[in-house]
Amino acid sequence: MKLTEARAGEAYIVKDIEAQDEELKSFLFSLGCYSGEPITVISHLRGGCVVSIKDARYNIDTDLAEAISI
Numbered sequence: 001m002k003l004t005e006a007r008a009g010e011a012y013i014v015k016d017i018e019a020q021d022e023e024l025k026s027f028l029f030s031l032g033c034y035s036g037e038p039i040t041v042i043s044h045l046r047g048g049c050v051v052s053i054k055d056a057r058y059n060i061d062t063d064l065a066e067a068i069s070i
Contacts (some may be wrong), residue, residue: 005066006041012070014039019067031058033068
């Protein structure tokens with residue numbers, strides 16, 4: 001399942017980052033978003049969603065959310 005399909009308020013575990021772009025993968029890794037890490041969708045927005053990773057909140061766009069498999 002992709003992060004865009006996740007329910008708001010529920011915790012999930014990141015299974016994989018499915019992106020060809022190494023820069024995108026390294027950006028997500030710098031946020032603490034990598035395989036095995038818990039992630040929670042706080043809310044869905046028109047252009048993406050707000051997520052909580054390691055006690056921090058980030059607003060990520062739809063392209064980033066589509067690359068995150070949970």
